Amino acid sequence: MSGILIRCNFLSNNLTHDRIFKDSLEQLSQWSGNNPIKLVRGAYLTQEPPDKVIQIKQEADNMYDTAVQRLLTQKDNSLMLATHNHRSVLKATQLLRDKYSEIMRRDRTVTFAQLYGMGDDITYGLVREMKTLNVPVSKVSVVKYIPYGSLNEVLPYLVRRAEENRGILGGSILEREALYDEVKRRIASYFGISTKLTEIRSDKE
């Protein structure tokens, strides 16, 4: 599979990933201080210079997971983990379970976010996990990202995300299909043959 592109904070092509990552975190502190952070892998892969994009998905996944681990254990920022990657979510929840007291001793919140229509298994799994952990929603929450607007405004966004996922998530065909399903649902809803946004799918409880 070609074209697996995850962007990362490259300073120079010949730096090691450790160095790149260290600089990225240092820059985060310098630029964002203790601001709340929404952490994403990268959103506009096809529009950016190739030298700014990590070409190997596994490396990008590892860097994302390491960033989460270091941000949770070494920084104080509130963190929103915007990801549809099952493994990343599992690692983060495991870390929360193992080091909850240490992580939450800092005055912060931790949030997991998925796009509405995508990653519902992750979202509802996280809700169950949080109930098991018995953590207050004011400290750890699960979020759905809900884009709204007219068809001509929302569709370009959803289609772009689906196209980007074709490049980003080589192994996540289901996620891409879920996005296209959402596109189809939105179109179909105008003809009265599908659920509207206000109707939650009944099998997701």
Place this chain on the structure above:
Amino acid sequence: MGNLGRLLWLISSGETREEAVELARKLQVQGIQPLLVYSKESSDLPTDMYETEVEVIKCIEAVGELDKPAFVAIKLSGLSSDEELRQLEREIHSLSSKTLFGGTPRFIPQARGVLTRYPELMGRLQRISDVARKSKVGLVLDAEIRFQGQVDSLTTSASISSLLNEMGGHVWNTHQM
């Protein structure tokens, strides 16, 4: 209604703020918090930017009626012209490059000085941030194209969120790896 009229009606109709808020309310019953975003392709027309600001503020006020936590996301590209945003990104990137290894405290104060030269954009952001603060809604600065050539736009959203937070906001910056 003719075919063209029907097509135009279909394209311009859509899922509304009210429907999105209603969905958010239902999700909250299931233990899921909402992050709403008004999805609109960016435009350089001042009227479009104004309408985006108005819609975002209405969205925040509506989300403010929900249980907390609740969030609304915005995009700088929806509140600024392309030319203005690229210029701002170049200035902030240049500043961050100079202060990269100069220690943490210097960057933000200098960036604040740059941002004051963009009063229209900062005015829109300030008004939105103020409404979010009063409504107790978290405001998320969503990701833009991070690298415009060699210019890293992340420093721009980071400095904007820092400035708004200094003024009492609760703004999340999207950090792209």
